[in-house]
Amino acid sequence: MKLFNRCFRLSASGGWLLLVSLSCPLASQAAQYQSHQLQKNQLQVQTDEYQLQLSFKSPGAVEVFYQQSGVKQLPSFALAEPELALPAQLKDEQTALQFGTEQLQVRLQKSPLQLQFYRGNELILKEEAGYFAHQTLRGFRFALTPDEKLLGGGERVLGMDRRGQRLPLYNKASYGYNGETKQMYFGLPAVLSSKKYALVFDNSASGFLDLGATEKDVLQFEAVAGRTSYLVVTAPTYPQLMQQYVNTTGKQPLPPRWAFGNFASRFGYRTEQQSRDIVQKFHDADFPLDALVLDLYWFGKDIQGHMGNLAWDNEAFPQPKQMIADFKAKGVNTILITEPFVLSSSKRWDEAVAANALAKNLAGQPKRFDFYFGNTGLVDVFSKEGQAWFNGIYNQLAQDGVAGWWGDLGEPEVHPADSIHAIGTADEIHNAYGHQWAAMLYQNRLEQQPQQRPMIMMRAGFAGSQRYGMIPWTGDVDRSWGGLKPQVELALQMGLLGMGYTHSDLGGFAGGEQFDQELYVRWLQYGVFQPVFRPHAQEHIAPEPVLHDKTTQDLLRPFVKLRYRMAAYNYTLAYQNSTLGLPLMRPLFFADESQTELMLNKDSYFWGDAFLVTPVTAPGVKAVTVQLPKGVWLDYFTGQRYEGGRSIEQPTSLSTLPVLVKAGAFVPLVPAVQSLSQYSSRQLELHYYHDDSVAAGQGELYEDDGVSPDSLATGQYELLKFNAVHAKGQLQLSLDRTGLGYIGMLKQRAVTLVLHQLSKASAIELDGQPLPELSSQAELKAAATGFYRDKSNNQLWLKLDWTKARHQLQLSSGG
Incomplete structure (x- = not known):
């Protein structure tokens, strides 16, 4: 021994x-x-x-x-x-x-x-x-x-x-x-x-x-x-390893579709009127909006002394239920912050003690301790009593119409070692506290609202927390270039171990002496290609784009609308995450496991399979170094073609972000809407990025009702499959509709197919019938079917009515 x-x-x-x-x-x-x-x-x-x-x-x-x-x-x-x-x-x-x-x-x-x-x-x-x-x-x-x-x-x-x-x-x-x-x-x-x-x-x-x-x-x-x-x-490949991992630790359930929209969030909106004003401001400034996040002022007039109230401050929010209903009518969902701390000065302290809801001290009494917000106790989320008390509060707020839940300080931020929980001491269970909190909340929401997907943001958890729908963010990052720079690394590391929705407070949260337009724009541009688009910050510098100058708004509006145009693509990434465990942000070594040096890349990432994104993380940048995996890559904004397997200098400006698209990729786009409550793929714009060097390409689009928790389990969805085969100068494209379907599923889509690098294609046939060639974009837009050559951009635009289970397009690639 x-x-x-x-x-x-x-x-x-x-x-x-x-x-x-x-x-x-x-x-x-x-x-x-x-x-x-x-x-x-x-x-x-x-x-x-x-x-x-x-x-x-x-x-x-x-x-x-x-x-x-x-x-x-x-x-x-x-x-x-x-x-x-x-x-x-x-x-x-x-x-x-x-x-x-x-x-x-x-x-x-x-x-x-x-x-x-x-x-x-x-x-x-x-x-x-x-x-x-x-x-x-x-x-x-x-x-x-x-x-x-x-x-x-x-x-x-x-x-x-x-x-x-x-x-x-x-x-x-x-x-x-x-x-x-x-x-x-x-x-x-x-x-x-x-x-x-x-x-x-x-x-x-x-x-x-x-x-x-x-x-x-x-x-x-x-x-x-x-x-x-x-x-x-273990598995033979990294994507297969992700699948084995989530098969064991649990798959992330689909979030509601609106979670992929734009959030209005700050620390924090202090009154009902201020909240109503900011929602209206987004509408007036032509910025889409899907959620309003209320920080701790919803239950207290200032920062200290009120944590644990967890009930509306009716002086500041006189009609919260009506406010939430009015927001919902505009397609805006309300998210509330909650914390697991109950201050001894709060209105609920005696109630929590009587309910036996708090962690104990070594004498068996509620454990009290001091931290920034005041003298406090901590809800014991491991005990049945603590869960029942906490869930009772969530149930009341859900009746008010609250649609999303923000769990803050769940490390827990302060957790004395002599705190005793139902199953052990603080040091025994500390790292699983946020995990257990999410499990409690997720299971209770499904029991109380079985027709609604829970939306749960938390900043701490454990291995497997993804199975409770947890959407983590990277905490109180500094509002600086140094704060922006590590965000890709943080998201990639978390996504590789199940937490595929890890995202940052866009624009940075903490500090900052004055507004830095370039930093702010670059951070929000990056946000278009991360799991959750949520600018959030201390309020002395506005986190909302609609509160900045016209130049800033004009720079960012196209990007926020691009986020909405990509709603079908992004939602498909959610489907792939929930079924296969693939993170939404994927490391470059997924593309070529033989290029071991790609494993060290912390500056670029794949957004799904199609996009390679390199955020700009320093001021005054005119070009970024991009380490390209093998293959052919096209600049998303300019169409510039690059051979892979090497590093390039990709040009950029403040009105663009370094984004490349993989040759052979399909990217579905839909019209931008004011809220994803209006989402529809009836007018579908499907881009195929052709290159003569690519023999085959594929893509998919996942559609369901956006709200039902059991869509995947019951097969109540539609999966659109896109395939391309290129050989001997001939390109064949196929569009297939599969799946059991769902209530409200579209029977028909008007599809505009945009084929990149193919303006010289000839002999174009749809389902064996020749397509008429049209002379302008306007003529194509007015027609039911046909094609148009955009020679200046080297694109071929085709229009068809997708009603059948399968359509096939045949053309000479011109190569």
Whole structure:
């Protein structure tokens, strides 16, 4: 039996404190196999020190659960279905057990006990010392290969490869960050390796993730308490790995369609009249709008002293229910901030205490402590009483018509170590607090409003929080170029581990002495190609574009309307995320896994499959360096053609953003509307980006009613499929309608098909019949069918009436 000569525990602030004990029993790093049994698809192994349980959660994902006598276990938070165990093949050899599926095999060495993980014949991961536990510390150790890159760990500003870092696992506010940041609002005890596996530690306790920092070839997870289990997920490709990951930890449900629209948000709207005025201002300035977000002034006249009221301040908001109804009539949804803190000065303190809704101190009384907003307690979202009390408030507000929920400070921002929750201490469950809060809210909203998709924004959570519809944002970022620069990195890192809706406060939240037009415009341009379009900031500099000068508005209006024109494309990305686990913002290495250098790129990303976006993150930029994956790429704004597999300098101006489109991509566009409540693809503009070098292209468009929570589960949707095949100078395009359909589904679409780089095409036929050539765009617009050559832009415009299940277009590409 080995011993540590010192013991440590983690303080609530995330630092290690030395304890006086000098001999701390440690689970042996040389445990010996004794016996095993396969029961209900679970492999249970008994050693001389603990029981080990292995169960496959999907064909490419296995849970490894060590259970030692006297070591307290918490429930799984990461797993969508903790009791699920899929069949796997077991082979008993003299020195080892082999347990696995065709996609993932575990080799369990018997003496000393050690686990190794194989994808086919390739060893992808192995335990080093494996499991360890003593009174104040527990975790796992794995061997790393010399050239292995490690992404993950959640929100950190450290570069894409986190190898060599020691990362605190303690969700913690990082106010006004604008550069390298190791510890932030939403950490994840998980990594994704360049060897195409993900390793997830299903432990909610305070700890560290040491990625070869202390010992360069050792990955060590350590925590002060919590569940001693981990997940290994693997697949042949990264997109398939994403799918295996969400099959195990849960798929993100579809958000309501309106969540992809423009938000009016600030810290904060202080009165009903101010709220009404800003909604009207968006309308008058010809800016679309789908949501108004109310910060904490809805329940208190100033910042301090009111948190926990969570009821309308009727002096400032005399008719909130009517206000919400009036907004809804304009297609504007109301989102309210809520926090889990209940101040002892609030109107609900006595009510919360009487309901037994708060975390306790060591004497069993409500735990009180001071923080910025006042003397407070914390709702125990892990207890039935805390959930019932909190849900009662949400139910009342939902009756007022509130459509979306903003959970703030859910790290929790202040969480004393001696706070006692229903299932453990603060340090045991801290990192799962936001996760449990989201689970509580999501499940309650579906029970109370079964016909309405929940919309839940939160800034802290855990592995698997996506299955509760969580939409995270990157916290109180500094309003500076330094704040804008890391936003792509943050979103990519989160999206790779399930949190595909991670986005930033557009324009920056904290600080700033005066309005910087260029910074503001560049940030909101980037926002067009991120999951949620929500400018939000401290109010001394207006976050809303409609409150800035005409020049700023004129620069941004086309981009906000482009966001609305892309509504069909963006909503299809949501479908792909909910079914396949693909993030909306995707890293460049998804395009070519042989280009390992793309894994380090933190400045560019794919928006879906079609777009390659490089936000401008410095002032005065005339061109940006773009690392192009292989293929052909076209500048979205100018049509300039670029050969991939190299770096280019892409020109830009304040009226454009560096955006490229992949040759072979389809991009559906719809008319811009004032609100997505008016969304329709009846007038569909479908762009195909042709290049003679591309043999095939494909795309899709997902449509449903935009609100039903069970659209995917019941098949109540329509999926439009687009395909292109190019060979020997001939291009064939097909448009297919598939799916069971839904109430209100369109029977017909007027389609304008825009074929890029094809103005010289000839012999154009639709469903075997020649199309008439027209002489102008105006003539094409007035016609039911036909085509027009836009020679100045090298485009071919075709018009057709899409009524059948399938249409085919045949033409000579002119190449």
